[in-house]
Amino acid sequence: MADLPWLTIIGVGEDGVDGLSAATRAALEQAELVMGATRHLALLPGLRCEARAWPVPFAEGVPLLLAERGRRVVLLASGDPFWFGAGTSITRHLAREEWIAYPAPSSFALAAARLGWALQDTTCLGLHAAPFSQVRPRLAPGQHLLVTVRDGAAVSALADYLAGEGFGASMLHVLEALGGPRERVRSVRADALAWDDIAHPVCVGIEPAGEGAVLPLASGRPDGWFGSDGQLTKQPVRALTLSALAPRAGELLWDIGAGSGSIGIEWLLAHPANRAIAIEADPVRAERARANAARLGVDRLTVLPGRAPAVLPEGVPDAVFIGGGLSQALLEALWARLAAGARLVANAVTLESEALLALWHGIEGGSLLRIELADAVPLGTRQGWRSRYPVVQWSVTR
Template identity: 60%
Template sequence: MSDNPWLTIVGLGEDGPDGLAPASLKALSEAEVVMGAARHLSLLPDLRCETIVWPVPFADGVPILMQQRGRKTVVLASGDPFWHGAGGSLTKLLDAGEWRSLPAPSTMALAAAVLGWPLEQTLTMGLHAAPFARLRPHLATGERAIVTLRDGAAVADFAAWLSDIGFGPSDLTVLEALGGPRARIRHTTANAMTLTEIAHPVSVALDAKGTDALPQASGRPDQFFDNDGQITKRPIRALTLSALAPLPGEHLWDIGGGSGSIAIEWLLAHPRTEATSVEINPERAARIRTNAANLGVDRLTVVTGAAPEALEGLAQPDAVFIGGGVSEGMLQTVWQNMPQGARLVANAVTLEAEVLLANWHSAHGGELLRIELAHANPLGRKRGWKSSYPIVQWSVIK
């Protein structure tokens, strides 16, 4: 970061210039142009330079900002620009010497100071421009989170969403315009949310209470995945995810997506994992998208088409799962497109597919595993074991 860049990102609190550090005041006094949301500009009414209202959506303002290169420019942001703010979006487009950031306390810091919640023990999330379901994997009784929301009306929507997924008893603290003269703090529960006239900017502190938490281990209950019967069942899914062994930043090809359960659990393993699910049936492909969105991993890419043709043009995988329709042609195409070090896991149910995997195991090594499961079922007035079809699983590193 340069001491004399053309762009300064100034974090602004709700008390306007009264809360700014000397360096931020100096940057504003020397600016040739100041860009910011209308609300931010209104907090600094005495600006003597050119002002530009940042348009909505946010991306539309970036080309306007870039046209100011070479002029002393200030961009106004809320609180800390690098805590769920504009800083990361802007600086990735610039060289290191072109910008500097002068932060103010973030909304999260102000909320934690009011609540007495240690930030290192509290989940913080920006939901002002993201679906509420991004929070879904983290919800469990006793978990605390502070989230930013789009506006006052979104608070009721957020409360209704929590109630719909079984977290209606959760305690909510609605925090409005923190750090300024309009600051207001009110309390409610998700299932009794009746607050009105909620001012922007708004955040909500959540103390979660509910009985339908999403387990953290691989092999989540099948009930979390809407399906038409085409799903890798929970025990097999747990073994499959263990063999796939997701790591941060890795990309999975899930071929024959079905309900999307494998790709979704891969994405739930870490926020930086990526996945592409390939599914030939358009109805199932739509269901995969819905399942992913409901479970907070809407970053899943779904390709509707038949493999191996549908694999053309996809980013290279770090791991591949073939869950349905395994064939010689499929394995040949996948193997050719996998980079060295990538992992392949294939599950087979039919005798023909089992022989195919045995042959590939003989040629390329890896591990061949036969999985046989039986469930206790009623047998007259007693119980007996009902066996499922055995699964043969081949896993290998290229």
């Protein structure tokens, strides 16, 4: 153990000392300083070195830890530090040779073992500091979700959220202090939870049920999912637009003239690692886009107020959608910024915008598509077709 890095990250379970391996015991014996939450320090009585409680909020402790380089330091974390834990919040500041980690079973692993759920088929979310709406896209009958929350009051708030979304019939499995002497597992419907003695740390298993609407997985969600004043890329055109944008995991989208934010939101729903920046000049619409994103569990949508090209984000996007404000100046500005391989998709409904897209298509290539849709509407005692405004879509790879 003499060649240990200066920092050892140890995952601690609710069984405290009893759950430590030989390697973690040796690291603690060599430590000059042990840092961790007060709860974790209490699980390891008899430490023979300096013990220091980690501050709240968590981020304030990072510089304090980094200032201890050169000493033998042990950081205590919950369960598996790299499974919705503190691990990466620390190691992103360190070189790989500076640290070593010894995980314990995570709350998710213990909860799945208690409930008999296949962990690989279960959605796992850490909601200590995240909004409950992150569960919204995953609420569907027959699914299993495991979420960690801040405390007992948060469990009640989660139950209220589910009931408010029409999923009050969901079965909640409340799992407290898993793996330790205080462990307790209780089950109740979300709309019937009235306990006031739920103890931290707590994990909740959710079996969604009820009359709540289920968010489809396919691009082109129904328009009713998005609050709008009419400035909305409608469902069929949105589906074709997302198909042309072709989101890939971890990519960044610029959604220019975002309106309700539906394109950026669906881009984010395509993969949890995706990022999107919506540019919207109208402050009311910009706020509505934020609200739509939060409602659908993708509050990571960044909304940038202003009008492009006067306002464009820093950096380089992987894809750009122009849903409003199309102009020669905007296309020139974007073409100068985009890297090779970036995708650009622009939709036009006016003759002037169509002509501009046709011009750029002739110069830069790509695909030009005319989308013509009609809806069946009453026509006297029968039905007839009412045409929508046609949309011309130009898609190109730089």
